[in-house]
Amino acid sequence: MLRSTRSLAQRTARSFSSTATVFTHPTKPLDPAPLPSAASTAPPPPQPNASAASGPSTHFGFKDVPEALKESMVKGVFSSVATSYDVMNDAMSLGIHRLWKDHYVKKMDPHGGMQCLDVAGGTGDIAIRLLDHAREKWADRETHVQVFDINPEMLEEGKKRFAKTMYHGGPQVSFTLGNAENLETIADNSLDLYTIAFGIRNCTHIDRVLKEAHRVLKPGGVFSCLEFSKVTNPVLAKAYELYSFNVIPELGHVLAADRDSYQYLIESIERFPPQAKFSKMIEEAGFTVPKQEPWEDLTFGIAAIHTGVKL
């Protein structure tokens, strides 16, 4: 409504004065407000759904968006980055993300025919490592991983990755499309291990994700989350921030032809709660967090592994 009033004001001003200041139109970069004759041919700017716009808002990176829309926006981001996801991860973290994921899986040490759920499993990095670890260290071919993701393009990439491994078409892996906040297809108390790597910060309601995780795990089951976190050392924190905001979006633009998704990435990392707060959230969902090591910092706190056990 505000937009149409402003464009009306602009058009009126324009028609009265040839020297009136011309403002650029909000949805057409660098254009002055369209003239009345041209306005009929130009399509109206897409209006957000009235009910969604009036609802509660949440953060999408540094922007505020209606809560109901965050999910589809995140979906859009990941559809966009799916094919270059692995290339970009390697470029941004200089390959260190592989070391993080190797350590993460080694720490969990899956074996003994576990039922695992890898949420936001997308391209299958964690799932493949879980199965490989069980096989190589324990000669375990019974462990099953369900790769779960909200985004169809990411899941497709995961299926492609798995097609290159020996687990393809076998009983050890399955793929499910769904929302981590509502694991309706999974029964209560049915899983031994719930993993979520670099996914939970994209969820709209982290508390609901944690509650669902608690529901589907068996008593004695483990919740393990690998996520970006806060760097504790202030000097390194500044260096990390400079690197994030100056290098990563540019890398995204050059390598993946997508600056905005990576701008969202670094902003969402900033927005994610720090280690202690997230650990508290895990406790509030009903998990028991080990007292000696409630979380483990990786690479000075750039990433952190949070663990919780359902007792």
Add this chain to the structure above:
Amino acid sequence: MKCSACFPRSLATASSCSITPRLAPRSLSSHLRHSSSSSSSSKPSLYPGHVPINAFQNSLLAVGSAFASLLDTSRHDMVAVLSETTGGPFLARLRTEIRSTPSGRSLLRERPRITEESVDLDKLAKMKEGSLGREYVEWLRRNKVTPDTRDPVRYIDDPELAYIMQRYRESHDFYHVLLGFGVSLPAELVVKWFELANFNLPVALLSSVFGPLRMETGERRRLMSTYGSWALKAGAQAQCLIGVEWEKEWEKDMSQLRRELGVIPPPVPFKAWRAEGRRLKKEREEQERAAKGFAV
């Protein structure tokens, strides 16, 4: 006035390169209310799509896009980024040139865009044979491009200079039509040489010098000897094409337009040059086959 920074409206449609240019869906732009802020630069966002970057980011993008566009010649978005990050003082000189003509001044006032919406392609297709509008539509159809395959400008800080860069990008197709070249790599290179002489932009220099390295030596030499000196001479002699209001010249006959703008025709039409290339290649292949036959 606080501009809202929307995600750009369109990127180049998926081409056959390995990393497909894509962006978050269009619907995102209507939902983002507040301007994006990166802690690296506290400059405000001056026009929709503007991303203020600092000098370090600028140089990183310039170097990155230079390599990316050379390694994968279908990455037009990388050439676009290169043009924005290396514009600098050269764009300001271009602005002075535009301001010196009445049509250029009118462009800067009105800021018309050449996109799918602003150009009525059906009407142009019905125009007289040999007119700019008709030739333009036929060129688009022959080369399978649309007016919308150009990226919006994001990294230039001055809105007026950003418009000039956007105009340069959108008018690029008209230079093709004016000179009579398509969108293949050799044809694009000739147009870039012409642009270099006409606009003196660093991106044109970089593309003109490094672009030909992507061609085979023999073809490259043939291209340079046929069109090299002509392109530079024609570009230098012609009027500065960036100030031309293409929208007002749809009905004009092409030969008259070329005369008015001072564009001298190429020594050999590109189709003939390409046909000659194919003939030479066939001859070479036959010779090789004959040589192999004797060796056996």
